Amino acid sequence: MTMANTVARAARRGGVRVAEILLLPVVLIALWWGYSVVSASYYTATPGEIATTFGEVWFSERFMVDVVPSVGLLLAGFALAAVLGTTLGVVLGLSPNTRATVEPVLEFFRAIPPPVLVPLLMLLIGVNTPMKVAVIVSGCVWPVLLNTIEGVRGVDPVLADTCRCYGVRGRRWLTTLVLRSASPQIMAGLRQALAIAIILMVISEMFATTSGLGFSIVQFQRSFAIPEMWSGIVLLGLLGVTLSIMFAWVERRVLRWYHGVRAAARDE
Incomplete structure (x- = not known):
């Protein structure tokens, strides 16, 4: 019972x-x-119309032509920004002198909005997939980089001294102490970068391209296909929710030790 x-x-x-x-x-x-x-208003479609149009538009060959390449573009840019931001963040976090030297340059480039770089990247790289990936990376790398730097700088000195006393060096020291201690802030930066990646994916596909979610939504708007336009916006929202749920699932497993420590501290 x-x-x-x-x-x-x-x-x-x-x-x-x-x-x-x-x-x-x-x-x-x-x-x-x-x-x-x-x-x-002609521009306000009912949820029923949008739901019907959603199935007609996106449950078709358009899914493979527009949605799948856009998601692949988003994940590629996000992954590259994660690797680049984490690597540079660890290097700069461990080297105060290097960080002080490059900080003015980092602040300069961080202040430039990524959409402004689209015309420049189109000239330098061309209108192709690498250009779109570069746009996503140019915005996603900053939250990962800055959070990684702060996470590495915040490593507990007592733990660092303990590792030194026990002879923990090299790669083991990096993975066991530095990355593990900084992982909560790294994951916070990655979560921010994921939201930025969705925005920049759409922006990168709005310029001189013939496929993708951003391109489709703009084309629907220009042709006054209002229910189709709204269905694309809804699809972007569902994509964001799905990626957020998946990221939360990964985050819980990566930071299982961290949540366990916090739970134990609360119980005390």
């Missing part, structure tokens, strides 16, 4: 949690539906 009661309470808590998660989206869709029905 006790086990049955425990399972029942867990099920009720799970049901309440699901209801809480779905409540706001349902309310927003209902408000949107009501506004679109009473609105006389």
Whole structure:
């Protein structure tokens, strides 16, 4: 009986949690539906029209032509920015002199909005996939780089001294102490970079290209295909939610030790 009661309470808590998660989206869709029905604007499509159009547009060959290449472009730019930002962040975080030397240059380039670089990259690289990847990297690398630097700088000196006393050196010291200690901030930077990558993916596909989600949405807007345009925007939102859920799943496993330490500290 006790086990049955425990399972029942867990099920009720799970049901309440699901209801809480779905409540706001349902309310927003209902408000949107009501506004679109009473609105006389041609540019406001109802959720029903968008849902019907969504299936017709994206559950077709357009999925392979536009969606899959865009997702591949996003993941390629994000992965490259993650590797580049983490590597440079570790180097600069471990070397105060190098960091002081390059900091003015980093601040200069960080202040340049990535969309401004699109025309320049089109001239230097051309209108192709490497140009789009470069646009994504130019914006995603900064949160990863800066968070990695701060994470490496914040390594506990006591742990560093302990590793030194036990003769932990080289790659083992880097992976066991530095990267492990900085991993919470690195993951925070990666989460920020993922959101930026979605934005820059769309922007990179709006210039002189013939495929991709950004291109399709702009084409729908220019041809006054309003339900199709809204369906593309909804697809971008669903893509962002899906990537966020996947990233949270990976983050929980990478930082399992960190969450365990925090839980133990709370229990004390």
